[in-house]
Amino acid sequence: MRDLGTGFGYLLKGQRWAVGHGRWFGFGLIPGLITAVVYVGALIGLAYGADDLVDWATPFADDWSGAWLGLFRGFLVFLVFALGLLLAVLTFTAVTLLIGQPFYESLSEQVDKSVSPDGTAPESGLPLLRELWISARDSFRIVLRATAWAVLLFALGFIPILGQTAVPAIGFCVTGFFLTQELTSVALQRRRVEVREQLAMMRGRRLMIWGFGVPLVVSFLVPFVAIFLMPGAVAGATLMVRDLLGEDDEENEDASPGDPATVRLTVQDPDGR
Template identity: 80%
Template sequence: MRDLGTGFGYLAKGQRWVAGHGRWLGFGLIPGLITLVLYAAALTGLALGADDLIAWATPFADDWSSPWLGLFRGFLTVLLFALGLFLAVITFTAVTLLVGQPFYESLSEQVDKSESPDGTAPESGLPLLRELWISARDSLRILARALLWAVLLFFLGFIPVLGQTVVPAIGFCVTGFFLAQELTSVALQRRRVEVREQLALLRANRMMTWGFGVPLALSFLIPFVAVFLMPGAVAGATLMVRDLRGENEVPPGEPRPQLDPNAQPYGPHPQPYGGQAPHPQAYGGQAPQPYGGPNPYQQ
């Protein structure tokens, strides 16, 4: 059953995967560090200039008496910074994925290869520039949706009681959903799944998506944590995509069956026309040759 625990399980499994592949952990930290520096500078500038910005935007309150002027503008300043922090959490993943597209593409592909029975990974077949364009375009689409939610939640935050309890909880669910979408898009784009199909897939498995994305959104509020969790989050999102697409042969946590070295040539291997190839004796010792060539059963 795909529930909150299943989604969180993939998040944890992704972290374990990169912990066991130290080279890929270091490789995946580079984009996050670059983005962190950019966002830290932006949030610092917002914190330093928020008071002046609110004062400029509310000239009608200049003549208000104390303490109402300070309380009103102080409340708006806190809301403005909270909105900026919300947008930073929402967009951090998108920007990091855009900056680190080649890094995370390689990481996700390696996870696919490690989980695939035949050691292969799906490939989009598109040039790198085309992939970057699709990633940027889809990120802008998701950002537009996230901004609409951010504006709505910003105004709902003025509602007494609900604005301080229910609205923040909804905000984390929205943030978690979009974080999961951005992270799973790395693996889904290689499978040529369009952004509308991605959203539909995640909505159909909303509890699993929240179980993956909401804990990640909460952890991203802690400085520097997002940088170190990003490689594992990409790995976990790839594992979750394999589940959502029905590509996992065994449930997470269970051992993957090993190939029997004494297995017959026509064992459980995939056949070119689907199904299991019949035993050669069914053809009187003459096995069909779909690709031509000598018959190994002919004496």
């Protein structure tokens, strides 16, 4: 259970880092703002068009009595919008990271430099277009996995009692896992860690991943909160990657007590500054 607290701690550290570095915080807001405008427009369109979509999909109910027809189609409209909202939550980070790859790459690199004893950050050595292609490819794979889970959980939601208790809880855990994977991929891609290795690594530390991702998912349910938490989420994910890969431990082992690098790391670690 301690890993749950560790994951949540990285989320808080990331937010503190972002707030403490105002210029980078503002820089990291730009992709989220762009994505939010697109998603809000899409959800508004879905809200206005859900009635027509349900009417078109349920012609067999046209002859039902008014009360039953209204209840049935009203319930389906709610489910359609709920599914759209769930998919928006699941894909918001993937789309934002895709749009903001250069932004978050720079932010994550700055976080690495701020906590590294020698002030350097790992680099992939790949051209920008190649990095964008890898990011888009991996994001597409993760979105497919997340969408499959969303459809499965949506179907299980119709099961009495289970659908109203266990399924929502599982949904938060699944969404938190994939959300964290997307966020950590920024730093892991610079370290040339493939998406399969990323998923395997995260499955080995599920509690820490949930401790980071689930609170973030819950906060993302509040409109526009995701925009302001994204810079700190990327920063926290970068700090967590260093833990997952054992980089901080290696640096502490390499540095002797009297080494200036050790002194520098001790000063910078509390808030990542």
